[in-house]
Amino acid sequence: MKIPFLSFAGMHDPIKEELRQAFEDVLDSNWFVLGKQVENFEAAYASFNKVAHAVGISNGLDAIHIALKTLNVGSGDEVIVPSNTYIATLLAVSFVGAKPVLVEPDINTYNIDPGKIEAAITKATKAIIPVHLYGQICEMDRIMQIAIKHKLFVIEDNAQAHGALLNGQMTGSFGHINATSFYPGKNLGALGDAGGITTNDAGLAAQAKVLRNYGSQKKYYNETIGHNMRLDELQAALLSVKLPHLMHWSEQRQQIAAWYNAQLQNVGDVVLPTVSHASKHVYHLYVIRTKQRDALQQWLNEKGVGTLIHYPVPAHLQQAYQSLNFSKGDFPIAEEIADTCLSLPLWPGITEQEVQYVSEQIAGFFKNK
Structure with missing residues (x-):
């Protein structure tokens, strides 16, 4: 018997016609970047995630990067991250010029150990990035208490745990601004690179939308130094088909x-x-x-x-x-x-x-x- 590590057939085969129709809808619309498909998916994902705002981003790494920038994390700052995580968590911290400070996980859950966080906090600490690894939610109640006590921002890295719960509250809804990935192999995966941000803060959501689009709200008028980190219309349409499942x-x-x-x-x-x-x-x-x-x-x-x-x-x-x-x-x-x-x-x-x-x-x- 041959058993692959991963197969998409069980997910994609039953909805293949819906996926094809989504592709045709985008093709026929002749609109491929930042249109109604992205807007529709953002609204649907925000509703699913029980948050006020979702912002479509090009991938999970870019989502963490933009989240850090909305909080003005940069040179001279420290950001607490788990020592047991995919390297993208650290890369985003490095991209904004901050220093990643590693904290060990709980050996039983594999997630960052809240009991070890406070020892890593210094005057330079500005944020904590808990990573919900393998599909298991971090101890967000304890982490948020620590963040409030020390006046720190929290950015959840929710790439691996769409829909995981702690006391009925979903990942991606605890932190000030949170990042996720819709890489094909994720629980909710696009058919290419894709990512997103979730937040209950309208101001942070608005900043994220500006930063993902060259620092611009109005075409050819740039208010800040931004990036090209947009979720495209096709991936948004495909994700909208998959989200209800x-x-x-x-x-x-x-x-x-x-x-x-x-x-x-x-x-x-x-x-x-x-x-x-x-x-x-x-x-x-x-x-x-x-x-x-x-x-x-x-x-x-x-x-x-x-x-x-x-x-x-x-x-x-x-x-x-x-x-x-x-x-x-x-x-x-x-x-x-x-x-x-x-x-x-x-x-x-x-x-x-x-x-x-x-x-x-x-x-x-x-x-x-």
Whole structure:
């Protein structure tokens, strides 16, 4: 049996005609940048996310970048980010001239540990970027309390957790201004690069719209130094087709995770995902940990099972951030996760039989050890 790490067929095949019609609508409109499709998607996504404003952006990295700029984060400022995250979180901080300050995650949730944040705050700290990793929401109630206490901004990086909840409140609705990605592999994915910003602050939303469009509200009149970071009409139209299906796809992800949880209990030294108290996990990824990760990944590959590692090299050990002068051992929790984590196949449409096959191969690996 061949099981890919990711397949879009279960999502796209049932709505293929709707996607084709969306393409034809954009083609026939002869309007391709910042038109009604973007406006419609922004309104729909804001409604879904239970916020006042959504702003379509070119991708997730650009969304964090613009969010930081709306808050005037720049040279001389520090921004707290998790040590366990995709490098884009740090890149956005670097783009505005600020310094990323790393804080270790909770080893059980993989998200930034609120108990370690205050020790990293200095007079230069201006913002915190909690990342809702793998589909699990951060402890946003505690993080917001810390931010209020120290007068800091919060920008949620919600690229991996569309629709995740804490006490009934959705990711992307806690922070002052929040960023997300609609990269194809995300829970809500475009058919190319796309991203967005969510906020309840009308002023920040307006700034974001100016910054994404060359610093301009009126064509050829530029009030500030901006960027070309716009969500295009085609991707907005395609996302509008997919958005109504997101919660159903999330329910499928939760069911698939439950199948894995049941079949991988007490298998070898495998550590299964945990769900934080009072939260709803949307399983962008199903991530296990084992000290025999590399051998297990090779075994699964030989058995026809695709897997990935999110992420094999922590940000502080990437060549790009040698200037921060970190060494191996400086962030041991992030390093342990990087050395032991493995993401298993999980996508809407994968069958219980396929999950059982993956689980049986994992069990077989440990029986042969």
